[in-house]
Amino acid sequence: MNTDAVRSLTQSYEPAILEFARDIIKTRSYSADERDLALLIKCRMETLAFDETWIDGIGNVMGRIGSGPCKLLYDAHVDTVWAEDTQNWNVDPFAAAVDGNLLYGRGASDEKAAMSSMVYGAVIAKQLGLLDGFSLYISGTVLEETCDGLSVIHMIEKEGLRPDFVVVCEPTSLDVYRGHRGRVELKITTTGTSAHAAHPDKGDNAITKVAQTVLNIERMTDGFQDDPFLGKGTAVVSIIESKAPSINSVPYESSICIDRRITVGETRDTVLEEFRRAVADPEHTSVEVLQYVDKSWTGLEVSQEKYFPTWVLPEDHALVRAATAAAAEARGVRPRISRWTFSTNGVAFMGRFNIPTIGFGPGDEWLAHAVDEHVRISDLYEAAQFYALLPSAMNKEVHSP
Numbered sequence: 001m002n003t004d005a006v007r008s009l010t011q012s013y014e015p016a017i018l019e020f021a022r023d024i025i026k027t028r029s030y031s032a033d034e035r036d037l038a039l040l041i042k043c044r045m046e047t048l049a050f051d052e053t054w055i056d057g058i059g060n061v062m063g064r065i066g067s068g069p070c071k072l073l074y075d076a077h078v079d080t081v082w083a084e085d086t087q088n089w090n091v092d093p094f095a096a097a098v099d100g101n102l103l104y105g106r107g108a109s110d111e112k113a114a115m116s117s118m119v120y121g122a123v124i125a126k127q128l129g130l131l132d133g134f135s136l137y138i139s140g141t142v143l144e145e146t147c148d149g150l151s152v153i154h155m156i157e158k159e160g161l162r163p164d165f166v167v168v169c170e171p172t173s174l175d176v177y178r179g180h181r182g183r184v185e186l187k188i189t190t191t192g193t194s195a196h197a198a199h200p201d202k203g204d205n206a207i208t209k210v211a212q213t214v215l216n217i218e219r220m221t222d223g224f225q226d227d228p229f230l231g232k233g234t235a236v237v238s239i240i241e242s243k244a245p246s247i248n249s250v251p252y253e254s255s256i257c258i259d260r261r262i263t264v265g266e267t268r269d270t271v272l273e274e275f276r277r278a279v280a281d282p283e284h285t286s287v288e289v290l291q292y293v294d295k296s297w298t299g300l301e302v303s304q305e306k307y308f309p310t311w312v313l314p315e316d317h318a319l320v321r322a323a324t325a326a327a328a329e330a331r332g333v334r335p336r337i338s339r340w341t342f343s344t345n346g347v348a349f350m351g352r353f354n355i356p357t358i359g360f361g362p363g364d365e366w367l368a369h370a371v372d373e374h375v376r377i378s379d380l381y382e383a384a385q386f387y388a389l390l391p392s393a394m395n396k397e398v399h400s401p
Contacts, residue, residue, distance in 0.1 A: 002128055002130060002389070002392060003329045003330075003385075003389070005128050006124060006128060006130075006329075006330075006385050006388045006389055007385060009124050009127065009128065009388075010120075010124060010381055010384050010385050010388070011381075013120050013123075013124065013384070014381055016120065017116050017117060017120050017380050017381060017384055018098075018103070018116075018377060018380065020044060020115075020116040020119070020120070021096070021103060021108075021112075021113040021115075021116035021117075021375075021380055022096035022098075022103065022105075023040060023096075024037065024040065024041070024078075024107070024112045024113065024115055024116060025094065025096040025103070025105035025106065025107055025108055025112055025113060026094055026095070026096050026105070027040055028094060029078050029079050029080055029107070029112070030079060030080060030081075030082065031079040031080075031081075031142070031143050031144075031145045031146040031294075032079075032142070032143060032146070032294055032295065032296060032297055033079075033297055034059060034078050034079050034140075034142045034297050035059070035297045035298075037061075037078050037112075037140070038055055038059060038060075038061040038078065038140060038142070038297075039055075039061075041061045041063075041078070041115060041119070041140050042054075042055060042061050042063070044119060045061075045063040045119060045138070048119065048120075048123050049123075050063040050064060050065050050122075050138075051064050051065050051066065051067065052064040055298075056154070056155065056158075056159045057154065057158060057159065057298060057300055058142060058143070058150075058151050058154040058155075058158075058296045058298060058300050058302065059142045059143075059151075059296045059297045059298045059300070060139055060140060060141045060142055060151050060154070060155060061078065061139070061140040062137065062138065062139055062140075062161075063119070063122070063137065063138040064135055064136065064137050064138075065122045065123070065125070065126045065131065065135075065136045065138075066125075066126065066131035066134050066135045066136050067135055068131060068132065068133040068134040068135050069133065069135075070133050070134050070135070070164050070165070070394075071134075071135050071137060071161075071162070071163040071164045071165075072134050072135070072136050072137070072163065072164065072165050072166075072167075072390070072391060072394070073136075073137040073138075073139055073161075073163035073165070073166050073167070074118045074121075074122070074136070074137070074138050074139070074166075074167045074169055074387060075139045075141055075152070075166060075167070075168050075169060075345055075349070076111045076112070076114045076115045076118060076139070076140060076141070076168075076169040076170075076361070077111060077140070077141045077142070077143075077144030077145065077148075077151075077345060078112060078115065078140040078141065078142060079142055079143060079144055079145050079146075080106050080107040080110070080112065080145060081106070081110075081145050081369050083106035085371070088371045089371050089372055090371075090372050091104045091105070091372060092105075093105055093106040093373070094106065096108075098377070101376050101377050101378055102374045102375070102376060102377065103374060103375050103376075103377050103380075104372060104373065104374045105373065105374070106373055107373070108363065108367075108373050108374050108375040109171045109362075109363030109364060109365075109367040109368055109373050109374065109375045110170065110171060110363065110367070110368035110369065110373065111169055111170050111171060111361055111363065111368075113362060113363065113375050113380060114169040114170075114171075114361045114362055114363070114380075114383065115138075115140055115169075116380060116384075117169075117362060117380050117381075117383035117384040117387060118138050118169055118383075118384075118387050119138060120384045121383070121384040121385070121386065121387025121388040122136050122138055122387065122388070124384065124385075124387075124388040125387070125388040125389075125391055125392075128388070130388060130389070130391055130392045131391050132391075132392070132395060133391075133395060134391045134394075134395075136391060137161070137163060139155065141155070141345060142296060142297065143294065143296060143302070144344075144345055146292065146294065147292040147294070147302075147304055147306070148308060148343050148344060148345055148347055148348075149304075149308060149345050149346075149347040149348030149349075149351070149352065150292065150302060150304050150348075151296075151345075152345050152348035152349055153304070153348050153352065154302070156348075156353055162353070162355070163349075163355060164355070164356075165319050165355070165356050165357075165394070166346075166349045166350070166355055166356070166357040166358075167323070167357075167358055167359070167360055167387075167390065168344050168345055168346050168349065168357060168358070168359045168361075169359070169360065169361040169383075170340065170344045170359055170361050170365070170368075171361045171362065171363035171364055171365050171367065171368065171375075172338070172340070172359050172360055172361050172365070173363070173364050173365070173379075174327065174330075174331055174335060174360070174361075174362065174379055174382055174383065174386070175327070175335040175336040175337070175338050175360075176320060176323045176324050176327055176335045176336070176337050176338070176358055176359070176360055177337075177338050177339050177340055177358060177359030177360070178312060178313040178314075178315065178317075178320055178337060178338075178339060178358050178359070179229070179230060179310075179311050179312035179313060179339045179340075179346070179350075180230065180310075180311070180339050180340035180341070180342065180343060180344065180346065181230050181231065181233070181261045181262055181263050181310055181341075181343070182261070182262045182266075182307075182308045182309045182310035182311070182343065182347055182351060183259060183260060183261045183262060183307075183308050183343055184260045184262060184268055184271045184272075184289060184306065184307050184308070185257070185258070185259060185260070185289065185290045185306035185307075186257070186258045186260060186271070186272075186275060186287060186288065186289055186290060187255055187256070187257050187258075187287075187288055187290050188210070188213060188255060188256050188258065188275065188279060188285060188286070188287050188288075189253065189254075189255040189285065189286050189288075190206050190209045190210050190213065190253070190254050190255070190279070190280070190281055190284055190285045191206055191252060191253050191284045191285075192204035192205055192206035192208075192209065192250065192251065192252050192253065192254070192284070193250070193252060194244060194245055194249050194250050194251070194252040195249065195250045196248065196249060196250075197247075197248045197249055197250060198248070200250055202250075203249075203250030203252075204250070204252075205250050205251060206242060206243075206251045206252055206253050206254035207242050207251050207254045209254070209280045209281045209284075209285075210240065210242075210254040210255070210256055210280070212280035213256070213278060213279050213280045213285070214237050214240075214256065216278040216279070216280065217235055217237060217258070217275070217278050220235070220274060220277075220278050221233075221234065221235050224263075224266070225262075225263050225264065225265045225266050226263065227263040227264040227265070229264075229312065229339060230263045230264055230310065230312065230339055231263060231341075232263060233260070233261055233262050233263045233266050234260070234261045235258055235259070235260045235261070236258065236259045237256050237257070237258055238257050238258065238259050239256065239257035240254070240255070240256045240257075241254065241255050241256075242254040242255075257290070258275070260275075262310050263310060264310055264312065266310065267309070268289065268307040272287060272289070275287045289305050289306055289307055290305075290306040291303060291304070291305055291306065292304045292305075292306050308343055308347035308351065309347055309351030309352060310351065311346055311347065311350040311351040311357070312339075313350065313356055313357060313358060315337055317356060318356075318394070318397040318398060319356045319357075319358050319394070319397075320337065320358055321397050322390060322393040322394040322396070322397040323358045323360055323386075323390060323393070324337065325393045325396070325397075326386050326389040326390045326393040327360060327386055329385070329389055329393075330382050330383075330385035330386040330389060331382055331386075340359060340365060341365060342365065342368065344359065346359065360383070360386055361383060362375050362376065362379030362380050362382070362383040363375040363376070363379060
């Protein structure tokens with residue numbers, strides 16, 4: 001599988017891989033403010049002689065190497081969650097500090113540093129002639145932290161780029177992941193009747209009814225679907241609000257927001273039905289899926305219903321087999337086949353469009369969004385080898401007898 005040549009060329013690129021990863025981390029890129037990082041990545045791809053580079057309408061930074069008929073895409077989102085709470089960090093989250101084998105900073109694990117491995121892995125594959133039959137695309141997608149999959153839907157439906165296979169490069173500890181639970185974000189609003197707090201019997205307290213609904217939801221979770229691979233669905237009441245004329249009044253409206261993680265067999269429609277059954281006062285209560293509305297860094301106005309489908313790729317799929325072989329060659333040990341606990345752009349690639357998708361990335365899932373976020377530098381180099389080896393591993397799987 002050309003492993004020795006890939007390893008040797010990767011070693012020659014190790015200083016550049018680390019330097020580029022550090023530059024990426026140093027460049028702030030909160031959701032909807034990814035412009036500077038997109039331009040940085042595009043410039044590096046141009047310097048490395050990618051066959052094509054561009055920034056699409058929503059702000060995704062894109063690159064292509066190779067011109068084969070099969071489209072293989074490596075995706076990493078380039079936005080991050082907030083990291084201005086510097087007093088809680090032991091290092092500057094944007095200094096990209098190196099300590100031994102660890103690279104620190106916001107996005108080190110989730111998942112900006114992976115972009116460096118992806119870019120150089122693609123270059124290595126090109127230089128060693130490992131792209132036979134493939135067009136290898138690199139996508140640095142935007143707005144994932146606020147609405148995962150949104151920029152992918154734009155890529156496919158508006159820009160017309162539909163890959164045949166996808167690797168989501170979120171952190172997997174260099175194991176091969178093949179799915180995760182989806183989710184629905186909901187809002188339940190109950191109305192009542194306001195009255196003076198001195199005469200509560202004259203009113204209808206919306207908070208009291210919502211409180212009963214919350215208890216009903218807690219009891220309802222026992223009956224959620226459970227999948228042996230992805231696990232059980234969950235529900236968390238994350239926000240509660242109310243409206244009243246004053247602190248001395250019976251509230252006339254109360255609402256809750258819910259994060260409902262869904263597993264195999266659960267969908268948007270099944271979730272809406274179960275929560276409608278859980279409300280304490282159906283006549284005066286609405287249950288709705290929340291809407292995401294924002295503007296990308298390019299100025300494009302975007303919106304999406306906050307439903308993110310569950311997805312699982314069968315373990316015997318050719319992409320899983322090829323990824324397992326490539327990971328074993330890159331790491332020297334056979335990887336685990338597992339799944340994420342959190343959600344990724346896979347909710348669109350496979351959840352919506354049924355494009356075969358796996359996950360493979362440097363770093364550990366539990367470090368995502370954490371203070372002192374970091375990634376093992378050795379992971380970056382092994383990931384680059386994986387990204388270089390995967391196309392030839394796919395060819396072997398597809399063409400083997």
